[in-house]
Amino acid sequence: MSVLLETSVGDVVIDLYTKEAPTTCLNFLKLCKVKYYNFCCFHNVQRDFMMQTGDPTATGLGGESIFGILDRTSTNSSKKYLPTEIHPKLKHREKGTVSMAIAGASTGANQEVNSVLGSTAGSGVIGSQFFITMADNLDYLDGRYTVFGKIAEGMEVLEKINGAYTDSDFRPFKDIRIKHTIVLDDPFPDPEGLEVPDESPLPTQAMLDTVRIGDDEEIESLLPPEEEERIRRQKEAQARALTLEMVGDLPFAEIKPPENVLFVAQLNPATRSEDLELIFSRFGLILSCEVIRDKKTGDSLCYAFIEFEKEEECSEAYFKMNNVLVDDRRIHVDFSQSVSKLHKDWMVKKVGAKRGGAEDLNLEQRSRPPPRKGF
Template sequence: MSVLLETSLGDLVIDLETETCPKTCENFLKLCKVYYYNLNAFFNVQKDFLAQSGDPTATGVGGESIWSYIQSSSSNSSSSVPRFFTPEMNPKLKHTTKGTVSMAVAPAVDGGLSGCGSQFFITLVDNADYLDGIHAVFGHVVEGLETLDKLNDVFVGRDFRPLKDVRIRHVEILDDPFPDPPGLIRPPSSPIKPPDNSTRIAEDEDPLATLPEEEEERLRREKAAAASALTLEMVGDLPFANVRPPENVLFVCKLNAVTRDEDLELIFSRFGTIMSCHVIRDKKTGDSLQYAFIEFDRREDAEQAYFKMQNVLVDDRRIWVDFSQSVAKTNNAEAVGLVGRDDLVQTKRYRDDFDEKGRGGYDMVFDVPDRDRRRKRSRSRDGRDSGRDSRRRRSRSASPRRERDRRRDDHRR
């Protein structure tokens, strides 16, 4: 009478001592039949000692016998069935060879033996005679000793649980001589989710697996962009972290200070219709900050200009072209309505923001009329101040001359 355990490390074939331990073997076989052990973890693996499983909670305190399971699954049963059953201790069955399968016997409160439920363990070493008389042997591993070697070499934590889950993926009953107990109902399919809430490395996950260099770089850039967006949202520069910059606006830098808006618009207009083109200038001085934003009507035109104009010589300066990362135009009340939509950033018509005199648009664009008025006011203030200062200087310079004339007249008298 045998059972095949398909684990994440390999297969194990267990021969059961059905004649010597009939009740223990019946309990084990029927639990296998109702998929009780499927996706259970080996939660206690001690090197050169044993590997323990059969607890759905993976804590060492869970599990029950098949008769308790049937009673708990039936809502019409009024009789009380104990959780554990009495272990079958046979002095002929000992833990002498590697691969011995035993039911874990739970200790009672008074220090005696409480009974067996569903938990079992497999020895990973020969001559574990200190387990004799304490736990009930009911089978032996006859195939898959190399799987036990892999199980013996897994990395574990302080609680002896493997850092990477080792699970029983499936159980196949090869021979079952016992009739089903009353009330036993086999589930239609095996469970697809582990019964415990494990936070360890999944049994089908490879922590050392490496992605292609291009894929790793892409993932790294995505994580860095998400972190930067969250930071900008926290400091208030973005309305929300999911906002995306427009795809039809180019950022051009390393410009010559003499390059004008009209020059850039003329150069870039050969790629498509330009909605706006602005060289950013200082508010106070009106000097070019040597970078600009160019908005195309179509994203395809912006992409073509990006590839064609990189490092092109403009006014004796090689410019640098990139897609704009600014979302200042979307950082307003209207952007709130775009949350959750695919077209999160819609095409903006910056030219509509300018009046017939060229004012408005970007906040950093210099306002020419205001600049003229400020210069006139500054010139008038400077003129009045310089007049008063010159009169003071003339008055101060005249005082010593009058003093000298007065002294000369006194001396003559």
């Protein structure tokens, strides 16, 4: 017995424990059948713990059972909610376990867990909200929350949700929503009065009011692409430099290679320094270009460093040459900050070579002619 959830980041299939938790599964299946979950967002995403959804109000306080929906005029709360359905064999042992969140009072769970999963004071009851675990062996949830299913397909989709950026209340800044629910197998007869819509209904205005950053909206930066790339490289270089400092490869993290040097990798072994010089000289004056070779064998190590006179010429070469085919190889171009250790070794060998002391690498160094126009 299964349900397919189509979310804004991919599809997930839930297999249900219809024998162990029949009332809970009936409630969930019929809610899916009447499209109650359509447009519900994941309003509580706690990384490597769990993700919660099923509340049309996106507050963690809404949602009701299928029986409450069928009898809107009833003031009997027992129709709006269902009692928890705990089976001794169903545990929160594995990542991808699906359980109902509690709506109602204390079930004996500790305050922290109640707060996380939506429990308030009173006897434990369930409505429409459910959560999916993203960790193994959450045994402190056993006996308190109704396990009724497990993820059969789509764990990679859950990992995307798990990695979402959230605010202090654990709601993702950019909405992640259930788009559609498809009941793949339903063993239960429909309750009296259940009306299945012919097509998915449009979200109500109240649901539209819950939108923050729509799941279909692109978050556009106000910065130009070049500035974004510069900031990205700067942050990446700082992080790698700190790592090198911690392992002892740099005396202090602020040391960094110059920004006018490109690192070119995945070269064809047949590619020579003069080949790279000819190709890259279209972007500006090249001060040096070295294909790194093994000292003993003379074989190319398939990477090189290219030093430009100006940083802006170096940046232009980076943007236009990355992933370009050179000698039937799609080269990778990056700034030397991203390979600080290799750049440091290159500089040491370069200086050593000028003094006659290079031992491991042979650097092909050539004088560079003026850049050629119209390559």
